[in-house]
Amino acid sequence: MGKEMTESTGGIDFEDEDASGVIKKFMFVNRKAPYGTIYALESLEVVLISAAFDQDVSLTFMDDGVYQIVKGQHTKAIDVKNFSPTYRALEGYDIEKLYVEKESLEQRGLTEADLLVDVQVMSSAEIAKIMSEQDVVISF
Amino acid sequence: MLHIVNKSPFENRTLDSCLRVALNEPGAALLLIEDAVYAASKSGSFESAMKDALGKVKVYALWPDIEARGMQDRVIEGIKMVDYGGFVDLVAEHSNCQSWL
Numbered sequence: 001m002g003k004e005m006t007e008s009t010g011g012i013d014f015e016d017e018d019a020s021g022v023i024k025k026f027m028f029v030n031r032k033a034p035y036g037t038i039y040a041l042e043s044l045e046v047v048l049i050s051a052a053f054d055q056d057v058s059l060t061f062m063d064d065g066v067y068q069i070v071k072g073q074h075t076k077a078i079d080v081k082n083f084s085p086t087y088r089a090l091e092g093y094d095i096e097k098l099y100v101e102k103e104s105l106e107q108r109g110l111t112e113a114d115l116l117v118d119v120q121v122m123s124s125a126e127i128a129k130i131m132s133e134q135d136v137v138i139s140f
Numbered sequence: 141m142l143h144i145v146n147k148s149p150f151e152n153r154t155l156d157s158c159l160r161v162a163l164n165e166p167g168a169a170l171l172l173i174e175d176a177v178y179a180a181s182k183s184g185s186f187e188s189a190m191k192d193a194l195g196k197v198k199v200y201a202l203w204p205d206i207e208a209r210g211m212q213d214r215v216i217e218g219i220k221m222v223d224y225g226g227f228v229d230l231v232a233e234h235s236n237c238q239s240w241l
Contacts, residue, residue, distance in 0.1 A: 033148055035208055036175035064148050067178065070210040077204030077223075084210075107150065109183030109214065 024135035030065035043140035051093035058097035142237035148175035154240040168197040
């Protein structure tokens, strides 16, 4: 049962009480555009929850996920909440490791100046290295 | 005929499939909605495909979806913006439409 729990909870063993106080490296990988599906908003919710548990959290934006943090989003006419300002609040929760894949920006004709938060733009190779160093990688 | 695409061209092949078919009909129109509006981005990977399409058929994008995604300053010239009323007009003006879901 312990093994099942671990797999179904993305590597977090909720039954291990000794684990409280242990800080793990969590990376949230965001690969979906913000409004066409619910993934981006759900990811942001989970990121904010994880902040409450004092974990070492980082966010990676690649593929269409880079569109989540593009400046100038105005969602009134599609009647959906504009959650993009929330990314700017992450700093207040000590979530400051935001990584963006350079190749994804370039394919979309975007640059770091088009983004609404301070990020570290990295090559695929650099992303691969940081990703491999994580304890838990959660994909949206 | 009106062709409607709603998927991001970076994640899904529907825009390619649509263009492969739609560009054969000179009277065709293409409307980009939801995540397909990213195809209208200047200097992205799909700029040349969209410019090619603009030379053959009319291309429209749904303004509320452009604006929601912060793409308002990045749209390729020649792509016409429509609001929800314009969407209805396009559907009414054309004999039929295909939604490339």
